[in-house]
Amino acid sequence: MKLLFLWGPQSIFTGSLFKHYGYFGETIGYFERKKSFDISVMDAGVELFAYRDYVRELDKTELLLLYIEPYNIESSIKIARVAKGINPKIKIFAFGVAVNYMPEFMMNSGTIDAVPLNSEWELCIEDYICYLNKKISNDDLSPIIIKEGDQWIKGNKVKSLEGNLWGHPALSKLPIDKYFKLTGRKQLEINVSKGCPYPCTFCAEHVIFGKKDKRRSVDNLIDFIDQTHTIADQYYFSAATYTLDEDYVKEVNNRIINLPYQVKWRAVTRIDRVNEEMLRELSEAGCYKISFGVETLSSNLQKDILKPISQEKLLSTFEMCKKYKIIPRALIMVGLPGQTKEDIKYTYDKLNEWDVEVRAKEYFPYNDMLRKNNVTMNDIKKLDRTEFYHNPVPDISYSEFMQLLYRNKDI
Template sequence: MKRLLLINPSSENEIQSPLPYFVSEGKGVTPPLGILSIAAQAMQNTDYTTMLIDVQVEGLSYESLANKISQFNPDIIGITAMSMTVRDAYKTIQMSKKICPNSKIVVGGPHVNCYPLETAAWKDVDYAIHGEGEIVFGEFLREFSNRGYASGLKGVIYKDSDGVIENNERADYIKDLNSLPIPDRTILPYKKYSSIIMKKSPVTSILSSRGCPFRCNYCDRPSVGKAFRPRSVESVIHELKICNDIGIKSFLFYDDTFTVNRKRVIDFCIAITDSKLDIEFNIRSRVDTVDEEMLYYLKKAGCLGIQYGVESGSQTILDRMNKGITLQQIHDTVKITKKHNILTTAYFMFGNPGETRQDIKLTHEFMELIDPDYVMISIFTPYPKTKSYEEGIKRNLFEDVWKKLAEDPTIEFEMPVWTENFTTGELNKMLTDTYRKYYFSGKRILRQISSIKSIRELREKAKAAVKILKNRH
């Protein structure tokens, strides 16, 4: 019997983004959708007995994980690598190889798509999956099952017998997402997943599309590409019904921009209403892709909240980002979203390229003007492969630190920050002060109290408030 073990590693050694601890703590844990989809492909299309471990939701120590690996004794161990948890992915790979020296270690995920050769070169890695993993990993399993090794497959990077890396071209983007099997959430302890922004538990993540057609300078998603690839409405509704049947009623849509196709969104909402699904959901959107009619249908279908990438209250900074939106569009869209009683979350960043104190002052004023239900503020952090990251390296604002980390995940690492006009300390202070000022204004305290619908929600909001009040840095 052939055994496949898939692992979502710990976040014990997670690289911390520059956020106050009271923001990063207590946000909840959501299912690892990518590796769940890989598991579904393996279970449906291969003869491998498949086990999936989400170390984060189970709160496993490395010792407990080691015991599970040893007991299952897999032939192949697949480990997902995210850039922020790359240290734990690396540590898990080393431990897995030590416990099961004859097992083949396969690594995939967003980090591999940024640094495929560097990841494939890690000592205990046998194969790396470059590109969207579902189909190519299924092909890899069949090839390995038949021949005991895999070579020549598009999207599979491997070491030959002499340890030389053989780099096949990356896998093509999957054109028909409807062809992928629906993840079986019951292979994980699905009742443990939750999110602070949802009212009901358990919560699950879901994707109705891949790809983002917009071209903001600070963002790049090589793992999914720029072309918008939607699933059919029927396919998504089918997945929602399966989740409903096991008691999941809260959904976080992780589409980069859920509202790219207006007709599809409205058709989807009508289908939810017609099917009488008892759900609540939250989506990510852009202010230039929604309108009154869409919001009406979203609310009717159970949309609880919308997350908008606002980023700045300075039109000059928005234009430099290549954001493609105006302050007036932001103002109008937040206003009509609130009118339809959909919770608004606005994302902002401080310390953007070229940003001055006057620009940040404009952001503070704009934040107060549009008055979203929630704000999520971060310090601008250039991520690998983005235009902003490449520009920062050329201007000697920071070294190519992400590449160095990819080559050796054990090194000391500090997130790069755009220190053109501000020090890291100045940005951190602005960030913390803004959070405290925003959430502890009288009108927002009253608004939060009046919106509480359950004991769980009261408890979570009270804990968040205490963390903000206790923070003194």
């Protein structure tokens, strides 16, 4: 079967490249490893394609696997419409963060044939292919919606992909040189976990991937490093809270330390999920930077977003990182509901006083979207990352707001 994995067109945001490697690239890698499909890839999230490029690929594609983010929904639906016009026999399976948020909206777009209802995208796609080939009963289908004429068929058999079977980013198919050029470094990125038990109100992780922390097996991770260390200068181990599973972290540390070459890498975690012994071991294993989800130093806002953090704990953790030559990085949010100019200034001033690297990100109303019964295209437009200014902060101009964000090198 001829498969085309296509990331819908959008403005380029290098801070989201982990999704190109992980959500998109690892799904491709899972099917590439099976060696039973003719696979093409178009990452229009980082590459510019001419209309004829789409026509040539879509005309020979049997199944279009369309990856959709909240900020490229409109362009992706347009691509799906073009695909059906060029090749009426093509089947379109849409997946990605936006699809998990609003599967019925996608199905009602009129051009999409199937969507997953959970984040086990590889297994949902696999079952849809089996469905098209009449090799699976409806009772055995993963949680997906399939359009069959005027009817919707819904699968509901929950399945989970074991950590040793997670795909590696499909480096032979992805525009890796483009990724390297965009970031200015040869950094490879790989998902080490999906899901998060914490209820932070602004975050999509637990909504998309569930509250259970699911991990790539250590053997699988080390195998990827072993295959790619000659082309990568460093790695990003993508996880909402990398150090949540302490036994896993210890095993990874020990395995990396015993490799015959050095590995430089970074990760993200929470302030309350590290201690001095762990930081020392992380440093010995090559971890050079840890980003911590600080969000805000306003105690009232911390309560609102269900993420209280004491300043004493923050400062002591940052100092321990520096002690072991790990760069601490604070991830903060601008535009949180109820946030004031004074809140933002106080947060910046404190972090600068503590000599901590800061990355600001705009607040997006992802979870508000889940509470809407009927999502409209006007709602979708609010998720356009080229606009940014969705939740203005009193007394902060648009220019000031944008400058706060563009201090971030990973826009």
